[in-house]
Amino acid sequence: MHILLLGSGGREHTFAWKMAQSKRCSQLFIAPGNAGTAAYGTNVAVNPLDFPAVGKFVLEHKIEMVVVGPEEPLVRGIWDYFKDDAALRAIPVIGPSKAGAVLEGSKAWAKQFMERHHIPTAAYREFSADQLQEGLDYLKHLPLPIVLKADGLAAGKGVVICQKHKEAAAEFKEMLGGKFGDAGAKVVVEEFLNGIEFSVFVLTDGKTYRILPEAKDYKRIGERDKGPNTGGMGAVSPVPFVDDIMWQKVEERIIKPTVNGLRKEKITYQGFIFIGLIVVNNEPYVIEYNCRMGDPETEVVFPRLKNDLVQLLENCAKGTLGRVKIRMDKKAASTIVLVSGGYPGNYEKGKIISGLDEVKGSIVFHAGTAEKNGALVTNGGRVLAITSYGKDLEAALRKSRRNAKRSSTKESISEGILGRTYCRRRLIIALKPKVHFSLLEA
Numbered sequence: 027m028h029i030l031l032l033g034s035g036g037r038e039h040t041f042a043w044k045m046a047q048s049k050r051c052s053q054l055f056i057a058p059g060n061a062g063t064a065a066y067g068t069n070v071a072v073n074p075l076d077f078p079a080v081g082k083f084v085l086e087h088k089i090e091m092v093v094v095g096p097e098e099p100l101v102r103g104i105w106d107y108f109k110d111d112a113a114l115r116a117i118p119v120i121g122p123s124k125a126g127a128v129l130e131g132s133k134a135w136a137k138q139f140m141e142r143h144h145i146p147t148a149a150y151r152e153f154s155a156d157q158l159q160e161g162l163d164y165l166k167h168l169p170l171p172i173v174l175k176a177d178g179l180a181a182g183k184g185v186v187i188c189q190k191h192k193e194a195a196a197e198f199k200e201m202l203g204g205k206f207g208d209a210g211a212k213v214v215v216e217e218f219l220n221g222i223e224f225s226v227f228v229l230t231d232g233k234t235y236r237i238l239p240e241a242k243d244y245k246r247i248g249e250r251d252k253g254p255n256t257g258g259m260g261a262v263s264p265v266p267f268v269d270d271i272m273w274q275k276v277e278e279r280i281i282k283p284t285v286n287g288l289r290k291e292k293i294t295y296q297g298f299i300f301i302g303l304i305v306v307n308n309e310p311y312v313i314e315y316n317c318r319m320g321d322p323e324t325e326v327v328f329p330r331l332k333n334d335l336v337q338l339l340e341n342c343a344k345g346t347l348g349r350v351k352i353r354m355d356k357k358a359a360s361t362i363v364l365v366s367g368g369y370p371g372n373y374e375k376g377k378i379i380s381g382l383d384e385v386k387g388s389i390v391f392h393a394g395t396a397e398k399n400g401a402l403v404t405n406g407g408r409v410l411a412i413t414s415y416g417k418d419l420e421a422a423l424r425k426s427r428r429n430a431k432r433s434s435t436k437e438s439i440s441e442g443i444l445g446r447t448y449c450r451r452r453l454i455i456a457l458k459p460k461v462h463f464s465l466l467e468a
């Protein structure tokens with residue numbers, strides 16, 4: 027089977043790594059891919075948001091399945107573009123229709139969906155620009171902290187947790203005033219839930235669903251879970267505090283009503299649903315839906331998935347997921363992300379990376395990397411994700427950490443990733459084992 031994978035991050039490298047293991051994958055193309063994906067297929071300079079260019083490539087290269095990594099092509103309707111074109115219609119696109127991707131594309135819509143299907147989530151209200159004064163009056167009486175969410179996609183920056191009423195009022199005005207462009211045309215004001223988060227990943231064919239290994243990601247830039255939020259500095263799977271009773275609650279109260287709700291509302295959805303959850307007093311609530319896999323969660327979820335991913339996605343496209351049994355590796359997996367100096371703020375690109383041959387016993391997934399004049403160079407904020415297996419999380423984390431350090435103590439990689447402004451001891455490595463265990467036990 028000829029497969030086209032869209033995207034260029036650590037998540038897509040992990041998809042490519044996993045799909046290339048399948049006998050069913052005869053040719054893999056990645057658009058645009060990164061230096062890591064090039065080891066498993068052919069990178070092609072096609073922009074995933076340029077649907078006519080994607081369609082043309084698919085026809086020219088006899089692609090038989092398109093797998094969409096990031097949310098933006100889905101939210102903008104790549105599935106619908108294929109279905110509306112007679113020549114492309116028969117080619118499955120793994121990912122929801124535009125009507126399904128709105129679960130991630132509009133936080134207000136997702137809240138209304140949860141309300142309609144009695145799915146537990148934080149209490150909320152939504153406001154548009156013409157309700158500015160009403161919103162400000164409402165905020166004044168809310169208990170602190172106050173959670174403000176821009177409705178649309180805002181590159182992971184659209185959620186602000188305000189500790190003071192004054193700060194909430196200012197942020198609310200800025201959001202409705204266009205701080206996030208159209209994404210802030212509506213703002214969701216949400217009750218703050220104090221708990222511990224984890225994520226579940228569901229693959230649905232529109233009729234039934236299968237649950238993949240769960241994961242927990244760590245978003246803050248600094249050690250000990252400090253500092254600004256990032257796209258994700260590391261992840262672990264399994265999540266120790268998720269026991270059978272919790273799984274039962276999540277499946278009955280959240281997964282089933284979500285999949286059934288989409289079906290009842292006649293929304294076509296054949297793809298991944300990533301559900302961000304928070305546990306408060308032992309009860310799970312939905313924090314957010316995403317219409318794709320997570321990054322860096324995929325870097326620990328797929329290594330624990332024993333099934334043939336291509337076969338699984340074919341079952342998803344054909345509506346035959348009901349026949350599939352998910353098999354998971356009992357081992358634990360962890361991933362640690364190495365990032366450019368300055369991230370999540372400004373950072374430089376094009377620094378040479380080396381020292382990866384020192385890594386032993388871990389898998390290095392590339393995120394922001396590229397090849398330039400035969401050298402491996404940084405090409406983004408999150409550069410590498412170092413994934414390891416272990417008999418338990420502690421062992422997996424120790425291995426990831428050792429290898430992260432090993433590669434990064436090489437002069438070239440510390441220079442390469444960190445740039446001149448950062449000295450070596452400032453190397454940013456999240457996920458110290460003991461930090462994580464104290465968090466996991468919280």
Ligand code: AMP
Pocket residue numbers: 148173182184185216217218219220223302313314
């Ligand atoms: P999101 O962009 O929706 O993933 O939100 C970013 C982060 O904000 C989440 O991972 C949570 O840590 C936090 N968050 C979002 N909504 C709430 C809420 N209602 N209560 C507490 N924390 C929240």
Ligand code: GLY
Pocket residue numbers: 243257258316319320321322323
């Ligand atoms: N790691 C969070 C996300 O992929 O949205």
